[in-house]
Amino acid sequence: MDLTERTISRRDVYNGRILRLHVDQVSLPNGAVASREVADHPGGVGILALDDQRRVALVRQYRYAFSRVVTEIPAGKLEIGDGDPLAAAKRELREEMGATARSWQSLGELIPSPGCYGETLYLYLARELSFEAPAPDEDEFLEREWVPLEELLQRCVSGALCDAKTVAAVLKAVYLGI
Amino acid sequence: MDLTERTISRRDVYNGRILRLHVDQVSLPNGAVASREVADHPGGVGILALDDQRRVALVRQYRYAFSRVVTEIPAGKLEIGDGDPLAAAKRELREEMGATARSWQSLGELIPSPGCYGETLYLYLARELSFEAPAPDEDEFLEREWVPLEELLQRCVSGALCDAKTVAAVLKAVYLGI
Numbered sequence: 547m548d549l550t551e552r553t554i555s556r557r558d559v560y561n562g563r564i565l566r567l568h569v570d571q572v573s574l575p576n577g578a579v580a581s582r583e584v585a586d587h588p589g590g591v592g593i594l595a596l597d598d599q600r601r602v603a604l605v606r607q608y609r610y611a612f613s614r615v616v617t618e619i620p621a622g623k624l625e626i627g628d629g630d631p632l633a634a635a636k637r638e639l640r641e642e643m644g645a646t647a648r649s650w651q652s653l654g655e656l657i658p659s660p661g662c663y664g665e666t667l668y669l670y671l672a673r674e675l676s677f678e679a680p681a682p683d684e685d686e687f688l689e690r691e692w693v694p695l696e697e698l699l700q701r702c703v704s705g706a707l708c709d710a711k712t713v714a715a716v717l718k719a720v721y722l723g724i
Numbered sequence: 725m726d727l728t729e730r731t732i733s734r735r736d737v738y739n740g741r742i743l744r745l746h747v748d749q750v751s752l753p754n755g756a757v758a759s760r761e762v763a764d765h766p767g768g769v770g771i772l773a774l775d776d777q778r779r780v781a782l783v784r785q786y787r788y789a790f791s792r793v794v795t796e797i798p799a800g801k802l803e804i805g806d807g808d809p810l811a812a813a814k815r816e817l818r819e820e821m822g823a824t825a826r827s828w829q830s831l832g833e834l835i836p837s838p839g840c841y842g843e844t845l846y847l848y849l850a851r852e853l854s855f856e857a858p859a860p861d862e863d864e865f866l867e868r869e870w871v872p873l874e875e876l877l878q879r880c881v882s883g884a885l886c887d888a889k890t891v892a893a894v895l896k897a898v899y900l901g902i
């Protein structure tokens with residue numbers, strides 16, 4: 547069966563600093579018409595950075611959409627000129643943790659929420675770290691911590707930590723035998 | 725450090741069938757002002773349904789935001805009146821797969837994308853299945869498949885399957901020793 551939904555018309559609702567929202571009329575496989583709400587996002591990266599004591603870099607940030615602090619691996623949006631997402635991963639790890647890695651390995655792509663949110667995340671494993679001073683963005687306030695991989699794994703499995711990219715990156719990396 | 729960002733003002737941009745977009749001015753921990761774009765979502769459920777041959781239920785759906793078919797575990801939005809997310813999980817599994825489960829177990833919450841997307845997902849493991857005819861929503865076209873858990877695990881780890889809720893649910897369940 548051809549499941550394709552074809553665009554009939556598009557209404558641009560909002561074009562912001564990060565999000566762009568549009569509402570489209572589409573034709574369904576049976577010819578019926580439906581509307582689709584899409585929040586587009588430039589995409590991003592998440593970095594599982596492992597130090598030589600098998601501790602993982604985490605950041606604690608206030609996430610306004612949830613009115614609370616969320617613990618996550620370092621991450622950030624793709625920016626114009628990044629080209630390869632790996633360039634963004636290197637920048638974010640340096641800015642958020644002050645870390646540079648000699649070893650980079652892809653942990654694959656992640657679609658956080660396929661229904662209405664057009665974001666693709668690129669996950670990386672970063673190892674062989676060296677350090678300088680962090681340089682977070684001006685409007686970015688965060689706390690850094692380094693947590694033993696085994697402890698972090700338990701937090702991901704138990705649901706104590708529920709950020710999707712962190713759960714996916716940690717469990718994938720453990721499964722791959724890092 | 726108190727990382728809280730406090731709302732100064734809120735501008736409602738869009739109030740749709742699924743998404744609500746607002747752009748807020750907030751005061752940062754250092755007193756500076758920043759803007760925050762938030763796409764709010766009612767939240768949803770994802771169900772890892774395992775049959776007695778250790779096969780997992782998957783649906784293939786056209787995801788308009790990505791212009792392609794995406795393979796995922798059965799899932800759906802919370803609706804008014806669902807109360808407990810488990811009620812939504814039972815409904816979605818019945819509608820999408822025609823399956824009813826006698827055993828339900830929480831696999832925790834997932835925040836797909838904490839930055840700008842206010843969605844929380846509730847993950848469940850469903851077992852001891854029985855079947856009737858599926859009854860998908862009118863504007864929902866999907867293909868169903870049952871894939872051996874071990875094969876699905878490989879697809880999640882390799883990145884061949886990249887839907888976050890599916891990756892998280894499968895890897896958590898495997899780690900928990902189901």
